[in-house]
Amino acid sequence: MNRQNKSLITICSLILEMVLTVSLHAQQSAKDTIYVTKGAATFLHAADKILTVQSGNTSGKELQYQIIQDRDLLFTTTGLSRSTNLLVVTEKSSYYFIVQYKENVPLSLLKYELEGKTAGKESNSTVSPLLPECPEGHISANTDTVMMNRLINEIMHQRLKKLLAKTTMKGIQVSVRKVLLLNRYCYFSIEVRNRSHIPVELQPIRVYKSSYGINASCMPVLMDVGADVIATGETVRHMITVEASILDRRDKILFSISGNGISPLILKMAASKLPGYILAAR
Known part of the structure; x- marks a missing residue:
């Protein structure tokens, strides 16, 4: 190989390295x-x-x-x-x-x-x-709570295999299994599995909307149905109800789970994982 070809290869290698470096920095700065x-x-x-x-x-x-x-x-x-x-x-x-x-x-x-x-x-x-403190949500007086409780009970007893998001910390695994929008309310099916060596007592779950992964605003929880104490090796399901919010595909939904041994655990779910009809709702 002559000197000219070697120089050309060297120049191409440097250009490739620069492109990869720029790409890496772009990915890192975005996240x-x-x-x-x-x-x-x-x-x-x-x-x-x-x-x-x-x-x-x-x-x-x-x-x-x-x-x-x-x-x-x-x-x-x-x-x-x-x-x-x-x-x-x-x-x-x-x-x-x-x-x-x-x-x-x-x-x-x-x-x-x-x-x-x-x-x-x-x-x-x-x-x-850092996530702000969230006020407690209140269900409006004209809401059909009987229908809401019936829907929650049905979902609680469904066998859900789909996984929308998951995270684990210190033996506690939290996952989102189902999301449903009905009559201005959004329902999240959350599974909490205790693989630690001690029982876990959960605090009320908090929900946030993060725009572009930066600003985090509260989505006040109206109902949180599920067992608060989780024995070792046990999995429980929580049904979280919030008022429907306008969401963009680039948004994230954050679930803050706290309790003894959890300080706190943050589960992030990309809004793009939501059913299309929820993102289209305005």
């Missing part, structure tokens, strides 16, 4: 981006003790951080000239994401909960907004 802005601090909370924080911003002047009480990170900035990458290592997990500067960013986008992207395992997201 794992946090925002910083002038005049406000960005807050991140980790479930485990933070050991190391490394930033691509080597000068340390544009982006500054402070570790508070081992598990919290505060970021401040005077303005980033360009986005930078960040690595956070805790006792049990590693987190990789892009830090992006944004003017006039809502305060709700400056609070994040770091989620488990354990080394060697894949996670569909490493960072998500």
Whole structure:
């Protein structure tokens, strides 16, 4: 092979490497981006003790951080000239994401909960907004609750094989098995399996809508039917009823499950998994 052909191959290899790098950064920034802005601090909370924080911003002047009480990170900035990458290592997990500067960013986008992207395992997201407190939902007086309870009872006794979303933490597996829209109300069939070594007592399940995977707003739960105490090796089903919301295929529905030994477990379901007639409802 002559020198000219070798040079051509080298150039092609470099171009391919650049394309792959750009593609990788595009995928990462779409999933794992946090925002910083002038005049406000960005807050991140980790479930485990933070050991190391490394930033691509080597000068340390544009982006500054402070570790508070081992598990919290505060970021401040005077303005980033360009986005930078960040690595956070805790006792049990590693987190990789892009830090992006944004003017006039809502305060709700400056609070994040770091989620488990354990080394060697894949996670569909490493960072998500901290979820706000949800008010209790109330069923309107003119709602046919008899029909609602009958429908819930029928679904509770159905054998559901379809799996729309699933996640596991510390032996607790949570999955969405069915979604139904009827008369302005949306019904979710949630299965909770206890594979841990202790009984689990669940707190009320919370539901959120996340637009573009960033903003999270409450979907107040009107009814939560199902056993609260789950013995070891037992699987229970919960029927969650919320008021129907306008959903986009790019949205996500978040289910927050808390209890002893769960702190909390967040199940994410892409709205694209919903039946078409729900997404078409306006």
